Amino acid sequence: MSPDRRQESALIPGTLPSQRQLGDIARHFISLVIVGVLIGVACLPLNLVDRIQERLYVLLPTNAASPWTLPGVLVALAPLVVMPVLLLLQRGPWHEGAGSGIPSTMNGLKDPSLLPRAMAAPGTVQRGLLWSIATVAMFPLGREGPVVQFGAAVARACHRRFKGWLPSLTERQMVAIGGGAGLAGGFNTPLLGAVFMLEELTADYAIVTIWPALVISVAAAGLSNIGGQPMFGLGVLNIVTPEWEQLMMAIPVGLVAGVVGGLFNKGLVWLTQRLSTSVRQRPLRTGLYLGGGLSLLALMSWGTSTSDGESLVRQLIEQGMPNPVENESQWLTGFTSLWITVVRVIAPMLALSPGVPGGLIDPSLTFGAVLGYTVCAIAGYSGQLGIGLGLAAGLSGATQLPLVSIIFAWRLAGDQQLFAGVVLAAVLASYTGRLVCRDPVYHGLSKLKRQSAPRR
Known part of the structure; x- marks a missing residue:
């Protein structure tokens, strides 16, 4: 009996799973948790770089009590120097890292022949480095592009390396799940990983992808929380309105x-x-x-x-x-x-x-x-x-x-x-x-x- 059939039979009402089936389920669950943890580890450096902006933002005069200072002016002028450097790097040695990361992931999901290039390690690392430089220069952009790319690349690598441990998921499904889990690891938002996968990346509301996506996303978000990402990243709204x-x-x-x-x-x-x-x-x-x-x-x-x-x-x-x-x-x-x-x-x-x-x-x-x-x-x-x-x-x-x-x-x-x-x-x-x-x-x-x- 195939692994898929064994897992399905274990869920039929009125039947008890055998010891072998329980072992397969446990191994599958542990594999998903490991993938989620690895995605969280991959996103952790981006989360740490993102915190630099908080330290630099206090140098800017966003209210009357904080007038312009020399450090604040230098922060404001940073894009004038950094943007040309980034575009030169994107045109030259780091051309594979240009772009958000989400469009290339979506194109790879539509055409699997594009996945090897879209998920290649050099381009993924270059994208992370380019984003980090832009972030330190206080560019007004978010980080979901790189974290989705990182999550998708890690998930694909795990699937190719340990395919026998994840028999019920195709490469395309793992890439989509990993992309969503990247958001979970980047923003400590466990449910968001599965919802983003369903609503944007696949539009495939299948149980075979939903519960693995939830497990991987929870693991990625859990590591993100351990790494210092708060439960409510922007704070809590203290208001109750009818x-x-x-x-x-x-x-x-x-x-x-x-x-x-x-x-x-x-x-x-x-x-x-x-x-x-x-x-x-x-x-x-x-x-x-x-x-x-x-x-x-x-x-x-x-x-x-x-x-x-x-x-x-x-x-x-x-x-x-x-x-x-x-x-x-x-x-x-x-x-x-x-x-x-x-x-x-x-x-x-x-x-x-x-x-x-x-x-x-x-x-x-x-x-x-x-x-x-x-x-x-x-x-x-x-x-x-x-x-x-x-x-x-x-x-x-x-x-x-x-x-x-x-x-x-x-x-x-x-x-x-x-x-x-x-x-x-x-x-x-x-x-x-x-x-x-x-x-x-x-x-x-x-x-x-x-x-x-x-x-x-």
């Missing part, structure tokens, strides 16, 4: 965030396509322009346009909207919120469009949180309610992944008490974002990658 008020505010937050998220999606794909030739032919000049743009936005936004945005969201949760001017009027506060939203949309587009490895989850969460905070403040509601609704709505509007967005927002901000509002805001934002841009952002970027691939 459901009818949540639903009432979820409508404007979801619609506005959906429009902004859809424009962000459309703009990023468009700018990536427009810059592809320039990045390839004139990397130094293009890098100076883009890096200069990022530095200018940082100086004009008191540093709030920099980094992945997590520090800004924590600041919103703990202190409210950053005020660059003391005792400013209400209309100036509103203008400040609007300006920070604009720069938090534009800056990630400048950082990601030339192919710098990174992700758009953190940037989307951030502009969504600022938007939600602003909408609720205008309507006379708590800014924390707006943050909870906006986190999910911003990400859902940009990615068109409502389930992923809901779970991500809950895990990062501990806002399960806002269940009704968060669900409605995420669904509205996803539909609205789809009206603005038909293709989800990662699908649009994967199409560009396939179109730019060399013809054989």
Whole structure:
């Protein structure tokens, strides 16, 4: 009897598994845990690099009590120097590491012949190094691209090396599971790994992949937590709002965030396509322009346009909207919120469009949180309610992944008490974002990658 048939017979009601079947199940479970731990280990260096941004963010004058200092100015000007270097490396010795990592993984899942190159160790390591340099330079990008790539590559390597220990899973299934588990290991979000695999990578709701994905994701997230990644990465929202008020505010937050998220999606794909030739032919000049743009936005936004945005969201949760001017009027506060939203949309587009490895989850969460905070403040509601609704709505509007967005927002901000509002805001934002841009952002970027691939 094959291993699959033995495991199936052990689950038939009225039958008792034999000692051999129990041994097979135990071995399968242990193998999945080991894969998850290895994915967590692979993501750990990226998590450690990400914390550098928190130390550098405090050097920036995001409020009136912290004026510009020389270290802060140097942090703001870092992209002007680093962006040209990154584009030169991506064009030359580290060309295999260019790009987010998620589009290449998705293309490999659609066409398995692309997997060996997409999951190759040199390109995976190069992507991690490029992302680390950009992160230390305070580029406004997230890390889900590299962690998904790392998770998928580790899972594929384990499957090829120890295929006999994972008989019920194909290579394609393991790559998809590993990609989702990379998110779990990068953000300490165990359930998110399985949901991202189902909603974005495979659209295959099969029990043969769901429970292995959960086991691997829990193991990866557990190691992430041991490594210092907090349970609620952005903090906890200390607010309880009646459901009818949540639903009432979820409508404007979801619609506005959906429009902004859809424009962000459309703009990023468009700018990536427009810059592809320039990045390839004139990397130094293009890098100076883009890096200069990022530095200018940082100086004009008191540093709030920099980094992945997590520090800004924590600041919103703990202190409210950053005020660059003391005792400013209400209309100036509103203008400040609007300006920070604009720069938090534009800056990630400048950082990601030339192919710098990174992700758009953190940037989307951030502009969504600022938007939600602003909408609720205008309507006379708590800014924390707006943050909870906006986190999910911003990400859902940009990615068109409502389930992923809901779970991500809950895990990062501990806002399960806002269940009704968060669900409605995420669904509205996803539909609205789809009206603005038909293709989800990662699908649009994967199409560009396939179109730019060399013809054989």
